[in-house]
Amino acid sequence: MTASSTRSKTAALMSNYGVRPISLVRGKGVYVYDDMGKEYLDFTAGIAVSALGHAHPQLTSVLQEQVATLIHTSNLYRTPWQEQLAERLQVLSGLDKVMFCNSGTEANEAALKLARRHAYLKGEKNRTEIVSLPKAFHGRTMGALSITPKPQYHEGYKPLVPGCFTPETYEGAVDIISENTAACIVEVVQGEGGVNLVPPATLHAIAEQCKRVGALLIIDEVQTGVGRCGSFLAHHQFDLQPDIVTMAKGLGGGVPIGAVLAKEDVAAAFTPGAHGTTFGGNPLAMAAGLTVTEVVSQPAFLAHVSEVGAYLRDAMQRFGTEVSGLGLMLGMTVADAKQFVAEAAAAGVLLTAVSEQRVRVVPPLIIEKIDVDEMVKRLESLKA
Numbered sequence: 550m551t552a553s554s555t556r557s558k559t560a561a562l563m564s565n566y567g568v569r570p571i572s573l574v575r576g577k578g579v580y581v582y583d584d585m586g587k588e589y590l591d592f593t594a595g596i597a598v599s600a601l602g603h604a605h606p607q608l609t610s611v612l613q614e615q616v617a618t619l620i621h622t623s624n625l626y627r628t629p630w631q632e633q634l635a636e637r638l639q640v641l642s643g644l645d646k647v648m649f650c651n652s653g654t655e656a657n658e659a660a661l662k663l664a665r666r667h668a669y670l671k672g673e674k675n676r677t678e679i680v681s682l683p684k685a686f687h688g689r690t691m692g693a694l695s696i697t698p699k700p701q702y703h704e705g706y707k708p709l710v711p712g713c714f715t716p717e718t719y720e721g722a723v724d725i726i727s728e729n730t731a732a733c734i735v736e737v738v739q740g741e742g743g744v745n746l747v748p749p750a751t752l753h754a755i756a757e758q759c760k761r762v763g764a765l766l767i768i769d770e771v772q773t774g775v776g777r778c779g780s781f782l783a784h785h786q787f788d789l790q791p792d793i794v795t796m797a798k799g800l801g802g803g804v805p806i807g808a809v810l811a812k813e814d815v816a817a818a819f820t821p822g823a824h825g826t827t828f829g830g831n832p833l834a835m836a837a838g839l840t841v842t843e844v845v846s847q848p849a850f851l852a853h854v855s856e857v858g859a860y861l862r863d864a865m866q867r868f869g870t871e872v873s874g875l876g877l878m879l880g881m882t883v884a885d886a887k888q889f890v891a892e893a894a895a896a897g898v899l900l901t902a903v904s905e906q907r908v909r910v911v912p913p914l915i916i917e918k919i920d921v922d923e924m925v926k927r928l929e930s931l932k933a
């Protein structure tokens with residue numbers, strides 16, 4: 550199978566992703582290559598997905614074997630790999646139960662349903678509201694979109710799901726979490742919102758208010774999780790005890806996957822038939838998840854993420870201001886993010902613009918300091 554040249558166009562695809570000027574056809578480690586043979590340092594990692602980089606030997610061989618064994622069966626049947634990964638995530642997260650789906654959006658959608666149904670089954674019929682934070686991003690389906698307060702994403706899609714509220718400030722969440730709140734959903738570091746670390750004191754105030762009024766705390770670890778921030782889940786660094794955690798992105802190392810994790814009494818609201826998915830938890834995704842978690846959960850691997858993350862953060866000071874984030878989830882401010890990203894790509898470094906002035910840097914977690922040095926060398930060439 551060959552990909553089309555960067556210069557070719559097709560009228561067959563919808564236009565929702567705009568113009569995509571680079572056509573990537575191959576990857577190895579932290580490098581990807583386009584159809585003209587140009588090499589790029591991949592500091593986007595498929596939007597914080599490719600935790601083990603590209604063509605990782607262990608992941609490749611596990612997936613090859615799984616493809617030759619069994620790819621999909623559906624949730625009509627037991628899937629041993631699903632049970633293994635659930636048990637692994639139980640230990641790594643400290644939560645009790647796991648349900649698999651196929652993306653971050655789906656995980657959040659399921660979390661919202663779980664929170665509402667948990668209240669409903671307790672007889673709290675008015676406890677339906679969901680509170681989210683300013684600059685949050687939780688996905689694009691109607692539920693996830695309704696807790697993603699970016700006006701551009703809402704245009705043309707109203708009415709959104711009722712009962713979803715976002716205050717003007719992070720601290721404002723504490724004031725609107727009430728006896729009618731089913732759950733408040735937070736990201737510890739907001740990726741799409743500009744790589745903003747939500748102040749830990751505010752996260753604690755939100756958690757306390759949730760506890761006081763009997764609302765659930767959902768932590769969206771779709772982007773921050775699976776070692777990205779230097780701990781298996783980012784909230785482990787902040788002593789928070791969520792009722793529900795959502796995961797996706799890095800968990801499959803590139804194979805689509807999502808997961809909702811919950812405390813036992815909350816998870817109990819998903820009684821047989823209450824929620825479901827055809828693909829969620831299929832053997833291929835589970836084999837990927839088992840391999841990625843085995844590598845990423847090693848203390849030495851997580852220490853490596855923190856160490857290289859600190860090195861990368863230092864390096865980024867040369868090219869931008871307001872460098873922020875945790876571990877290998879970093880962002881910086883530049884004059885014109887789109888232009889910076891385009892020039893960086895021309896110099897052989899893939900980065901992502903998340904707003905007009907914010908650039909996100911989320912390389913594969915396997916990067917080494919030498920790769921950061923190479924990034925610096927390539928970006929320095931832009932200044933010449």
Ligand SMILES: Cc1ncc(COP(=O)(O)O)c(C=O)c1O
Nearest residue numbers: 652653654686687688740771772
């Ligand atoms: C924090 C967060 N939640 C949810 C999502 C949506 O995940 P997906 O694109 O896999 O549906 C994203 C995607 O960027 C995300 O960063």
